[in-house]
Amino acid sequence: MLIRHSSFNTTDSDLDRFRNRIVVVAALVLLAFGVLLARFVYLQVIQHDYYTTRAEDNRISLVPIPPNRGTIVDRNGIVLARNYSAFTLEITPSKVKDLDATIDALATLVDIQPKDKRRFRKLLEESKSFESLPIRARLSDEEVARFAANRYRFPGVEVKARLFRQYPLGPSASHAIGYINRINKKDLEHIEANDQAANYKGTDHIGKTGLEQKYEFHLHGITGYERVEIDAGGRAVRGLSRTAPVSGNNLTLTLDIKLQEIAEKAFGDRRGALVAIEPSTGGILALVSTPSFDPNLFIDGIRAEDWNELNDSPNRPMINRALNGAYPPGSTFKPFMALAALELGKRTAGQAIADPGFFNFGGHTFRDDKKGGHGIVDMYKSIVESCDTYYYILANDMGIDNIARFMAPLGFGSKTGIDIDGESAGVLPSPEWKKRRFKRREQQKWFAGETISIGIGQGYNAYTPIQLAQATAMLVNNGVLFRPHLVKYITDSKSGAKTMIEPQPLRSLHWKKEHVETIKKAMVGVNKEGTGARAFAGAEYTSGGKTGTAQVFSLKGSEYKASQIKEHLRDHALFIAFAPVDEPKIALAVLVENGGFGAQSAAPIARMVLDYYLLGKKPKGAAQEDEAATEEDPHDQ
Known part of the structure; x- marks a missing residue:
């Protein structure tokens, strides 16, 4: 129990x-x-709303729709930059297992050249693997059809319709218009700094130079978006909704492209620059830098051989000489020196000197271009015959400080503020400038003898062609200086409203009217009886001008003979002009690099430009340098 x-x-x-x-x-x-x-x-x-949104995001993709880039036209509506649509074969590297094998297979269907492969590799290095990159642009209809029939063999490869930029006039005005190219890292930083990152989704190109760069955010437009339903493989099934893109705004320029072409042809195969300005507004009528380049080469990435040809050329076609080239102005500086003398009370119009053909200062002899001198020379004759001795003495009497103070408000030695980037400031010499320029103390001192050559536009003087044109426009506009600009108005692509670029007066100098008239009268004399008379013989309008010759290197007293000097060491030829005299509609500056004397090389170009702009006359052919005449007639500084 x-x-x-x-x-x-x-x-x-x-x-x-x-x-x-x-x-x-x-x-x-x-x-x-x-x-x-x-x-x-x-x-x-x-968390219902949160996960519903995420699920929707996985099912819905936002596809950016790049806008049409705005067009650029000249003052008469001639198209300078436009767009056209074409098909592009593109690869998304992240969706392709064997990239090389895929490209080789595609080459059996579509013509893919070694240059296309090189450009693709370069883009691949600069881009993210999930981005779609072009392997061939501008496919023919036949190529599109061949690929479409074999589409199933190429996951990650597709044909897309893309807009392409085109510059129908090629090299004409290319330094002003600029070009677009693919967006790089530096461009992305600029886009993000301007809070434009969202607006550039799906955009591959951006303005790199000229107006294309300066007015990029006007020309680009507003990106649209399409809501697309996608399957598990990431392929689009159907479109759900669409927000249309807004095309970029259009630019209408002050530039007259026909005038531009006349000027470009007038240079022939010579290097140089020309800037023509409307004095009453500051509008640029022509901006020439020659030789030029074809901006169409850069749009899809320039070929190595094309780049090497441009970059290695001794003629430097990529340099914008009109804005970047700084040259001694030579005797084109004399009218401004004469005006300074009148305004500062250093000379009267009738005050004269006896010119022996030289000026001695500090044990050095500064020689005139004419042996034996010009005789009795007053201000009028000093400009008409371009007497160096007159300006040697004047510069010594004025002193460098007075010269620098008077010339600075005319824009010499400072950027004009034109609406494209890359402008050089040039050099307006002064004791202060020299102290900044040189490091060693013994180099910083300004010597009185250095002032003498400043008076004839030599020495440390170095100005851009646009500065010379601007100063000439200011002179004939009675001391009123307008900011030079290329864009006349911007047209809103959506509303059609035009935003005018109003003339912007930078400063107004109260010169005495009689002083300005004295200088203008002398410049008219240049083209009637002086150094510009041959070029302007028989003109149907009255113009004013001034020839100039700027030394590239010192002859040290030797006689100048162009035929015995290497081409790149020959003098630069310059000319400034305005017309008509009573109410100037155009002021310009011409520079011909190593062109010799201004009357022979630069003045005829100015005549062709003025003939066309004022009379509609077209020259029979491009101006050609007359070497024999250059040798025979050195009296045209």
Whole structure:
């Protein structure tokens, strides 16, 4: 009995432990289900909107739609930059297993040249792997059809319709218009700095130079978006909604492209620059830098051989000589020196000197261009015959400080503020400038003898053609200086509203009217009886001008003979002009690099430009340098 009782006690104890375990397990199960239920409520109720949005995002893709880039036209509506649509074969590297094999296979269907492969590799290095990159642009209809029939063989490869930029006039005005090219890292930083990152989704190109760069955010437009439903493989199934892009704004320029072409042809194969300005507004009528380049070469990435040809050329076609080239102005500086003398009371118009053909100063002889001198020379004759001795003496009497103070407000030695980037400031010499320019103390001192050559536009003088044109425009506009600009107005592509670029007067100098008339009268004399008379013989309008010749290196007293000097060491030829005299509509500056004397090389170019602009006359052919005449007639500084 005792043993049996003990057995019953053990069984009861086991049952109690079992029941306790069941309760614990049941509690744990209930707790687990409670946690799951709570998580379910959290996900399905509290976080419903969040996960619904994420699921929708996984199902819906936003595809950017790049806008049409704005067009650029000249003042008469002639198109200088436009767009056209074409098909491009593109590869998304992240979706392709074997890139080389894919490209080789594509080459059996589409003409893919080594240059296309090189450009693709370069883009691949600069881009992200999930971006679509072009392997061939501008496919023919036949090539598109061949690829479409074999599309299934090429995952990650597709044909896209793209807009391409075109410059229909090629090299004409290319330094002013500029060009576009693919966006790089530096461009992205600029875009982000201007809070434009979202607006450039899907955009591959951006303005790199000229107006294309300066007015980029006007020309680009507003990117549109398409909401597309995609499948698990990331392929588009159907479009859901679309926000249309807004095309970029259009630019209408002050530039007259026909005038521009006349000027470019007038240079022939010579290097140089020309800037023509409307004095009453500051509008640029022509901006020539020759030789030039074809901006169409850069759009898809320039070929190595084309770049090497441009970059290695001794003629430096990529340099914008009109804005970047700084040259001694030579005798074109004399009218401004004469005006300074009148305004500062250093000379009167009738005050004369006896010119022996030289000026001695500090043991050095500064020679005139004419042996024996010009005789008795007043201010009128000093400009008409371009007497160096007159300006040697004048510069010494005025002093460098007076010269620098008078010339600075005319824009010499400072950027004009034209609406394209890359402008040089040039050099307006002064004792302060020399201290900044040179490091050694002995080099920083200004010597009185250095002032003498400043008076004839030599020495440290170095100005850009646009500065010379601007100063000439300011002179004939009676001291009112307008900021030079290329854009006349911007047209909103959506509303059609035009935003005018109003003429912006930078400063107004209160010169005495009789002083200005004295200088203008002398410049008219240059083209009637002086150094510009041959170039302007028989002109049907009255113009004013001034020839100039700027030394590239010192002859040290030797006689100048162009035929005996290497071409790149010959003098630069310059000419400034305005017309008509009563109400000037155009002022210009011409520079012909190593062109010799201004009357022979630069003045005829100015005549062709003025003839066309004022009379509509077109020259029979481009101006050609007359070497024989240059040798025979050195009297045209």
